[in-house]
Amino acid sequence: MHAEVALDAGRMTGLSGSSAIPASQLVRQATGGDLDAFEELIHRLQRRVYGFAYHHLRDVDEAHDLSQEIFVKLYRNLDRYDPERPFEPWFWRLAANTSINYRRKRYPAPSEASEETIDESASTERHDPVLVQALAQLDPSYRLPILLHYYADLSLEQVSVALNASIPAIKSRLHRARALLRNSLAEAEEIR
Numbered sequence: 001m002h003a004e005v006a007l008d009a010g011r012m013t014g015l016s017g018s019s020a021i022p023a024s025q026l027v028r029q030a031t032g033g034d035l036d037a038f039e040e041l042i043h044r045l046q047r048r049v050y051g052f053a054y055h056h057l058r059d060v061d062e063a064h065d066l067s068q069e070i071f072v073k074l075y076r077n078l079d080r081y082d083p084e085r086p087f088e089p090w091f092w093r094l095a096a097n098t099s100i101n102y103r104r105k106r107y108p109a110p111s112e113a114s115e116e117t118i119d120e121s122a123s124t125e126r127h128d129p130v131l132v133q134a135l136a137q138l139d140p141s142y143r144l145p146i147l148l149h150y151y152a153d154l155s156l157e158q159v160s161v162a163l164n165a166s167i168p169a170i171k172s173r174l175h176r177a178r179a180l181l182r183n184s185l186a187e188a189e190e191i192r
Contacts, residue, residue, distance in 0.1 A: 015029050023087035031078045036077075042071055049095060049153055055147050056099050058136045066102050070095045089161035092154055096144050096162055103140070134184035142177035 023044070054063035060063035073094055081090055086163055134144055148159045149170075160167045 007111065022053055024081075024083045025067055025092075027078055030075075030100060031081075036131060041074070045091070051098065051150055052095060052147055054176050055132070056140075056143065057103065058132065066099055067179060069102055070098045073098050086158070086161075088154065089158040092140075092148055092152060093162035094106065095162065096148065100140060100144075130182070130185060130188045134181050134188070137184060138177060142173055142180060145173045146177045146181075147173060185187060 021040070023041065026037045026041050043137060046067070050067045053066040053070070054060065057063050057066060074091065077094060081087065096098055101124075135146065136148070144163060145159055148154045148162055149156065154162065156167050156170055161168045163170065
C-alpha cells in the first residue's frame with residue numbers, strides 16, 4: 001500500500017516539466033475535464049492548504065475536512081477563474097472565504113480535548129504552542145491576513161486580492177495583528 005502511494009507520488013512529481021506548467025494552464029486543462037491536471041493542482045497546493053486550515057481551526061480532523069472542502073469548492077469553481085489574472089490570489093480568496101464559511105457552520109470552535117491528539121502535538125513541535133494559541137484568539141479579520149502573508153507566503157498584493165481589501169487596509173490589519181500578537185505573547189510570558 002505505502003509502496004503504491006510512493007509510486008503514485010513519484011509518478012506525479014516525476015512527470016517531465018510538470019512543475020514547470022503554470023497553474024493557470026493546469027486550471028484550463030482541468031476545466032476541460034483533465035483530471036490529471038486537477039490532481040497536479042491539488043498536489044501543488046495540498047500542504048499549504050492543510051497548514052492554512054490547521055492554523056485557522058487548530059484541529060487536525062477539522063483541518064482535513066476544511067482542506068477537502070476547499071478543493072471541492074475549487075473544482076466546482078474552476079470555470080469562474082479568469083486565466084488573464086494570477087491564479088494564487090484567486091485561489092487563496094476562495095480558500096479564505098471557504099474557511100470563514102466553514103467556521104461559521106461549525107461554531108463553536110473545536111473542543112479542547114481534540115487538541116491533545118498525537119498529530120497536533122507533532123505539528124506544534126514546529127510552531128510555538130503559545131504563538132498558535134495567540135493566533136487562534138485573533139479575530140479572523142486579523143488572523144487571515146497573517147496566515148495568508150506569513151504562512152501561505154503571499155505578497156501584500158495577493159493578500160489584498162484574496163481578501164478583497166486594499167493594500168493599505170491589509171497593511172493596517174497586519175500591523176494591528178502583530179501588535180495584538182506581541183501583547184498576547186508578552187502576557188503569556190508573564191504567566192510562565
